[in-house]
Amino acid sequence: MHRALWGIADPEQLAALTKLLVDYAKEMGVSGDQEARERLAEHILALFNEGVTATTDIRRRLDSSRASI
Numbered sequence: 742m743h744r745a746l747w748g749i750a751d752p753e754q755l756a757a758l759t760k761l762l763v764d765y766a767k768e769m770g771v772s773g774d775q776e777a778r779e780r781l782a783e784h785i786l787a788l789f790n791e792g793v794t795a796t797t798d799i800r801r802r803l804d805s806s807r808a809s810i
Contacts, residue, residue: 754794758785761796765803 750758762782763772771777784806788799
């Protein structure tokens with residue numbers, strides 16, 4: 742993925758971010774917890790808006806901060 746322009750995701754990036762959210766929520770066991778999923782989505786979007794656009798890099802950052810999600 743290429744760098745986001747002012748935090749705007751193109752369709753390919755949005756699909757990748759959505760897949761990351763779904764997969765990571767399952768891994769964390771929060772698929773059915775809407776509030777936890779929203780916090781996770783906010784965290785993913787915050788990282789994306791900071792310029793972390795590769796899903797592998799976002800996942801790495803999520804893993805390092807897992808306790809605070």
